Amino acid sequence: FGDWSAFRCHVRVGFCFCVKLIVKLGTQCPSSVNTLFVCLILIPNLHSIVCWNKSTQLFPRDPFVLPERLKMRCILVFDHLNDIIFSKCDHKFVSHVKKLGSFQGLDTNGIENECEDMDLNFVIQLFSPIVTSQRIMSSQFGNSYTSIQCQDGLNIVFDEYLGFLFVHLGFREIPWLKRVLGVCMSIMQHLCGPDISVLKTNRPRSTLVGRLLDTWSALVSEDQGFLLEAIEQLTVNPELNSVAIKALSDATDRMKSMLDQPKSHALLFVGNKFLALYSSKSVRELSAGDLLFLSLMSVWCQKEASNLPRPGSRSESSCSEFYSPDASPKSLQENGPLVDGSGSASDLILLSVDDKPASSPNVIHISPIAEGVTLILLYQTVYESLSVGLIDTFNMLHALNVISMSNTEIDGLKKGLENLEPASKKVFEAVKKLKSSDLSPKIEGSVKLLHSKWEVLKKQWSDHKKGAANSTSILSCCQNMNNTYKDLLRLTVLNRSSIPGSQASAHVIRQKVTASLVHFQSFLQAKALRNFTLGSREYLNINKYLEGFPGLVHFIYVDRVNHRIIAPSYDFEMAKPEGNLTKNQVWGMVDLSRTHLQEGHLAMMWRDQSFCYAYYLWFEDLSGTPLQPKVSVPQAMKMLPLPGVISIDFYKRLIEICFPRMTHSKIRCFELYCIHLGIATSSCVLEHSHRLASTICEVSGIPPNPLDIL
Missing domain, CATH: 3.30.450 (Beta-Lactamase)
Structure with missing residues (x-):
């Protein structure tokens, strides 16, 4: 031994x-x-x-x-x-x-x-x-x-x-362990794409995965938005919203003029809450999963910046809650900080392309413009089409590898090679469309090597059909091609060499945005702590809610088309004795609702000794007319993953399965959680739920959505 x-x-x-x-x-x-x-x-x-x-x-x-x-x-x-x-x-x-x-x-x-x-x-x-x-x-x-x-x-x-x-x-429940594992996979895909093996040798990359997992664990235990995997948008006055949008619009214009990057996004986060987004005309819309990942990176950057050693201070090493063996780095200090001295970070991440997660390479610059307020600049690199083709190719090569170990090897090999060829053609076509300035000698060498290996593979397949070659030689050739495709991926899609050249411009843009929002910084820092509350007296529309919904303790409303959440900030530590709602009760309500949702229950109500809880999920068309699923919901749930958005958009899949013959873009999905005092009757809770769904626009500005649960 x-x-x-x-x-x-x-x-x-x-x-x-x-x-x-x-x-x-x-x-x-x-x-x-x-x-x-x-x-x-x-x-x-x-x-x-x-x-x-x-x-x-x-x-x-x-x-x-x-x-x-x-x-x-x-x-x-x-x-x-x-x-x-x-x-x-x-x-x-x-x-x-x-x-x-x-x-x-x-x-x-x-x-x-x-x-x-x-x-x-x-x-x-x-x-x-x-x-x-x-x-x-x-x-x-x-x-x-x-x-x-x-x-x-x-x-x-x-x-x-x-x-x-x-x-x-x-020792946690299986659904929770699965959820954490799904988040872990999603983080790795955003940072590494299909090249997960890089984590074994790239210590800074592995460190970042671990830090983001720690950040997510902290957020999901404290924040309602991350618990429900939805984006919480700050409720601000029109003047501030207009100023923020104008500042972000100018930022995208500067990315185009200074960096020659026409496909860009600029975002503002306050804590982990979403304030504003501006996207250039030619860029693809960010998905909800992408926004949640960007919010996660924003909070991580804020925490890392707050932990940076101050001049003259001494850092003390201690064992953290988590431990990372050799395959993953133990500390940031071993490889230098991932966040620079100003609290900014730059990296390359992959965002979704239509229904394909982590396929579009984007350079990201994260910069603090005030305490708790973060600016994120994103611009798409020229390798998106190549990235999509490479990911399709890796999927086909993996399928061939699975076929080689199955009992259907002979039948599956032909189909696998037939699927591999169009995916590889997509890669070659994407390379041809690149400008000469984006092609290095190493890239051209990899492409030539792939062409030659394709010719070898075709010959091997031809000999196999004649009985002159076995499947082992074909699969060996595919494995060699996989390594060459991986080299091409690292030379293009995952190439980070251009990031340092854009950091100076990102710093200038950050200064301009900071100057535009300088008069609102104190207000935004306060909003980072509490968005709005049911007990707030500073907004007339919140008072209307207090007067119109007696007995309502808390509610959470989620638009599952864009995954925006509207929920009062609830200070569990400062809760009044007569309404002693605890965080465990809210988190338990969500867990129980998810459990029954997976069994096919779209509406439910239950009580404990203090409160009455209600949960609803419903569908409607663009005109607001309620829609009933066309299939058995319990049967549909058997084909779906865990409810969530970060790893897989459960709600989009639910719409596709429940309405197979309808245009899915014309169907909307909503969720509503309500907590009333225990003395509230069931009819009162139902009536409040109907009115809450219809009048939520008074708080959010979102059009009303009638709730039909009867």
Whole structure:
């Protein structure tokens, strides 16, 4: 056990033997494969037994009898070789791994305390059985695990993207673990595109992923907008709104004149709340998922800027809540700060293109213009068409790789190659449209190499049809092409070399926007803390709500077309004794509503000892006429992901499934949460809900939307 590389090789050989045995058994009795395979492979390392097929439940025989349940959590990302390319865990996970190592007779003296590096080789050994099982069940039988539940409450969830396996374990509920894992995948796609493997070697990139995950975790536990994955827009007077839009319009004009970037956006965030957006005429509209990601980056930048060392101050290192082993960097100091001394940050991110997430490369400049007020400048690079073609190509190559491990290899190989060819043609056409100034010798060399490899692939396929070549040679050629496509991706779409040249112009634009809003800075800083409240006396329209809705304690209204949220800021710490609504009650209301929504319930009402809660989801056309779903909602929910927007737009998919023969752009979807005092009757709550949906424009300026739940 001294030579870890040799040991890992030995373990993998053993896995291959087990895999072949199970595949052979599976051809005789496929229904028993899941249980058999996990029994043979999981028991040695995880000390577990399997009770049920598919919805697998593991009952660990942990050799350590702990005085209390070990509530550890960890996110791991494995590549196709089952090596860890990204990891994020807490100290309890590190401690538990150390104890497992000691139990198996391994030397763990290298981990002197919980802030030291953790040996990822041992972690790979622990997880290899279950990762291998997951991959075989997916490729051979199309019946992969979505989650595993253990007797002591530990849950493990899985997801996959282009052959990268994402694993999240913890003692939280499975839907929550899945949600966090989906957010993690979305962050990686925005920062890395299809090249997730870069996280293994690019320490600053991996650091940023971890910091954004920490920021999201903090926001989702405190902010209603992030809890519901919706954008909260500040309620400001027309004068300020006009000044902000004018300042952002001038900013996009300057990006065009100073940087020669006609496709740009300029945004203002106050805290994590959205103030204003101006987009140039030729640019694509930002999606709600993109806006949430930009809001997340804005808050992250604010926090990083506040933690920058001041002149003359001394920084003290301490163990943070999360711990990142070698595959992920531990601290910003090891690679220099991601935020400069002025609190600004510049980077390259990928935004959505129509229904394709993380496909459009954009340079982003984030700059503070006042405390809590952030300006974001975005401009689209020239490689968008190339990026879309490359992502399609990577998807086709991944599909071919899956086919190679399945039992339908011969039939699927032809279809896979037929799908790969148009995707590759899209790449070559996008390269031809680039200006000569955007083509370097390395890019041209990669394109020529791809052309030659395509000719080799065509010849291999022709020989295969004649029986002169096997599928292994074709798949080997595809793997070589995949590496060359990845090189082209890094040379073009993910190339960050032009960012420093635009930072000086971004600084000038920031100064101009700051000067335009200098008289409103104090007001915006106050709005960052509280947008509006039901108890506010400074706005007449809020008083109307107080007078018209007696017993109403709190409400949340969400337009699920543009994902804008309208909700009073509620200070849970300063809540009055007679209306002692707690944050846990609001967050619990959302969790319970989501659970029942996934079961197909679009309207519900329930009570506890203090309050009456109500939730509604409804559809209407552009004229405001209510629409009823054309299919069974409970059946439709079975085909949908978790409710949310950041990873996948659940509500857009819901509209598409519920109204299959209608123009989806003409259908609107809304959500409404209401909390009344417990003495309110059901008829009163229903009547308030109707009027609230119809008169919300008095607060927001949004056109009224009648709620039809009867």
